[in-house]
Structure formats: structure tokens, C-alpha cells
Amino acid sequence: MNITLESIESRRSVRSFTGTPLSDDQREALETALEQSGPCPFGSVPRFRIVESGSHAAMASGRIGTYGIIGNAPCFIVGAVKSTPYGFVDFGYALEGIALWAVGAGLGTCWLGGTFDRSGVARSMNLSPDEVIPAIMPIGEPAERRTLIDATMRVLAGSRNRKPWSELFFDNQFDVPLVDAGPWARVLEAVRSGPSASNKQPWRIVRTGSAGKLAFHLFLHEDRSYNNAIKGIRIQELDIGIAMRHLEAAALALGLPGKWERLETPPVAYMEPLRYFSSWIM
Incomplete structure (x- = not known):
């Protein structure tokens, strides 16, 4: 596609x-x-x-x-x-x-x-x-x-509002906001602009590595009560899939390398309510 x-x-x-x-x-x-x-x-x-x-x-x-x-x-x-x-x-x-x-x-x-x-x-x-x-x-x-x-409803949902970069994207660890994303800035902005249930924007991304060995690790900042509000449906995990599609599609459109891979050991330290899902590996 x-x-x-x-x-x-x-x-x-x-x-x-x-x-x-x-x-x-x-x-x-x-x-x-x-x-x-x-x-x-x-x-x-x-x-x-x-x-x-x-x-x-x-x-x-x-x-x-x-x-x-x-x-x-x-x-x-x-x-x-x-x-x-x-x-x-x-x-x-x-x-x-x-x-x-x-x-x-x-x-x-x-x-x-x-x-x-x-x-x-x-x-x-x-x-x-x-x-x-x-x-x-x-x-x-x-x-x-x-x-x-x-x-x-658009106003009530805050559809135009987006969290700042400092709350979504991080450099090597979760207490260091990502400042310079280089050619990947438009890719991450594509994730930031994506839709999410009630516009909660629950995705978080940590960049590790340097130069041609960069990786972007995707986490869910879970609101457990919200995620399980509909019986049998984990609605915020749909948002993670949306983020994965936006990152992948933007990277491919810009000719940037990589693929999704779930690592057995999460690459950075994290605490609940964060949950690790996958990494964009070059």
C-alpha cells in the first residue's frame, strides 16, 4: 500500500x-x-x-x-x-x-x-x-x-491539541527529552499528529544509538482504567498500532531505513504505567 x-x-x-x-x-x-x-x-x-x-x-x-x-x-x-x-x-x-x-x-x-x-x-x-x-x-x-x-465534538475532544515533544520523545532514557531528531524529525512528527482514543496520545518513543545505528523504541503510557473501559477491548493498544503505522509509513516515504522488531529485553529502563511494545531498528 x-x-x-x-x-x-x-x-x-x-x-x-x-x-x-x-x-x-x-x-x-x-x-x-x-x-x-x-x-x-x-x-x-x-x-x-x-x-x-x-x-x-x-x-x-x-x-x-x-x-x-x-x-x-x-x-x-x-x-x-x-x-x-x-x-x-x-x-x-x-x-x-x-x-x-x-x-x-x-x-x-x-x-x-x-x-x-x-x-x-x-x-x-x-x-x-x-x-x-x-x-x-x-x-x-x-x-x-x-x-x-x-x-x-471536535472542540471537546481537543482534536487540534498535541502534547509537546518533551512529553513524547526522549533521548536514550526517559528523563532526557529528545531535542534534535535530525532527518527523523518529520517521522516523529507524523507519530505525534496521529489520532488516538479521546486524543490521549499515549505513545512514548525513546531514541538510542547514533548515526546509522539509531533505534526508536515504542512504549505505551497506559491509562489502565481507560484502556479496559470497554469489555474485551484494549483500546489504547489500537493507538500503538496507529503510531507504528505512522512511523513506518513516514520513514518509507522519506527513504529512511528500518523495520519493526520486538526486543526480548527492553532497551531502556522504565516504570509503570509504561509498557514496551516494539522498536524501529536500522
């Missing part, structure tokens, strides 16, 4: 749509994007399908998730994944890849991980006993004007 840096940097959550159905060409391209959303870093294989709004009217209007109110979405991307130790991370990685592809295709999306009709969606997915539906995503042509509710 080809994702440009411009798509990453211009991505925003869209809650207001024109209601125009996807064209046959758009739908075919979206189906291809769903198929090409992997492979995922931890080896999970999320599966996705397109659900028309008319077939699930309860999802087409009303408060259906933590990002607020959705208006006139022609369809939704619905996905399922096995509830494994890193399944939610892989789901976040895959679905965010689709969201970034959508930007380049002129379509809008929004993560919905909260209170939508999971039972109805589950029936449409024919879930196996070990599968769950972590989130859904409306997709369609963005409306020129946001609805009043949309604009209000």
Missing part, C-alpha cells in the same frame, strides 16, 4: 459526510486497500468488510463512538481480529493504513472505538468465538461544512 507523507500530514478525523455513495471505482479501490492493509507487525490477520449504512441504520446516525457524532456516512469499514496479546496493535496498524490510503483517494474517515452497536456488527461479520470487533470506521466524501454537533 502506497502512503505518501502528504497523506499522513493532512489526515484529519471526518465526522460529516455528503452522503454520496462510493462509485464502483472507489469501492473497488477500497476493497484492494482492505486486502493490502497488512502484513501486520505482530503477525495477526485482521479481516475487514464494507458495510453500507442502509443495512445498519443504527450505525448511520447518532452517537456511535468516542469520536462523537457521524453524519451521512455512506458506508463503514467493519473489522474483526482474534483477541491475542498483540492483536489489537495489529488491528490499529491495519485500519490506520486504510485511513491513510483514504486521504490520498480524497475520502474522509474517523475512528470509532466506543459505543456503537457491536452486536449488530458482530452478526454481519460472523465472528468466531475468539474474535472481537475493536473499532469501526465511517468512510466517504467529506462534507464542505461540519455539522454543529461535529464541530462541538
Whole structure:
């Protein structure tokens, strides 16, 4: 899946749509994007399908998730994944890849991980006993004007606000903020600009090494009560997958080297509520 840096940097959550159905060409391209959303870093294989709004009217209007109110979405991307130790991370990685592809295709999306009709969606997915539906995503042509509710929810969510670098990125250890990221500054900014549940921005990254032996180690600053607020769904692990996709896609777009690898021994000292997930190794 080809994702440009411009798509990453211009991505925003869209809650207001024109209601125009996807064209046959758009739908075919979206189906291809769903198929090409992997492979995922931890080896999970999320599966996705397109659900028309008319077939699930309860999802087409009303408060259906933590990002607020959705208006006139022609369809939704619905996905399922096995509830494994890193399944939610892989789901976040895959679905965010689709969201970034959508930007380049002129379509809008929004993560919905909260209170939508999971039972109805589950029936449409024919879930196996070990599968769950972590989130859904409306997709369609963005409306020129946001609805009043949309604009209000965007303000309440603080969608434009981002934590400063000093709270997110560190140099060799967690008490030293990263000051000079060199050519990796735009990559880390791509992570910083990514969406997260309730805009909590729970990712933390520590850079180690020097020159051609740099590594970036990804941690979750976990809010345990929030992460487990939805039974069976570890919602902040979706955010880690989103961060992984943004870092990887930005690095590839800039021609910078590396790949994701989970190290057996975490490379830096850390304390709860931090949890280590993976490292971008050159």
C-alpha cells in the first residue's frame, strides 16, 4: 500500500459526510486497500468488510463512538481480529493504513472505538468465538461544512491539541527529552499528529544509538482504567498500532531505513504505567 507523507500530514478525523455513495471505482479501490492493509507487525490477520449504512441504520446516525457524532456516512469499514496479546496493535496498524490510503483517494474517515452497536456488527461479520470487533470506521466524501454537533465534538475532544515533544520523545532514557531528531524529525512528527482514543496520545518513543545505528523504541503510557473501559477491548493498544503505522509509513516515504522488531529485553529502563511494545531498528 502506497502512503505518501502528504497523506499522513493532512489526515484529519471526518465526522460529516455528503452522503454520496462510493462509485464502483472507489469501492473497488477500497476493497484492494482492505486486502493490502497488512502484513501486520505482530503477525495477526485482521479481516475487514464494507458495510453500507442502509443495512445498519443504527450505525448511520447518532452517537456511535468516542469520536462523537457521524453524519451521512455512506458506508463503514467493519473489522474483526482474534483477541491475542498483540492483536489489537495489529488491528490499529491495519485500519490506520486504510485511513491513510483514504486521504490520498480524497475520502474522509474517523475512528470509532466506543459505543456503537457491536452486536449488530458482530452478526454481519460472523465472528468466531475468539474474535472481537475493536473499532469501526465511517468512510466517504467529506462534507464542505461540519455539522454543529461535529464541530462541538471536535472542540471537546481537543482534536487540534498535541502534547509537546518533551512529553513524547526522549533521548536514550526517559528523563532526557529528545531535542534534535535530525532527518527523523518529520517521522516523529507524523507519530505525534496521529489520532488516538479521546486524543490521549499515549505513545512514548525513546531514541538510542547514533548515526546509522539509531533505534526508536515504542512504549505505551497506559491509562489502565481507560484502556479496559470497554469489555474485551484494549483500546489504547489500537493507538500503538496507529503510531507504528505512522512511523513506518513516514520513514518509507522519506527513504529512511528500518523495520519493526520486538526486543526480548527492553532497551531502556522504565516504570509503570509504561509498557514496551516494539522498536524501529536500522
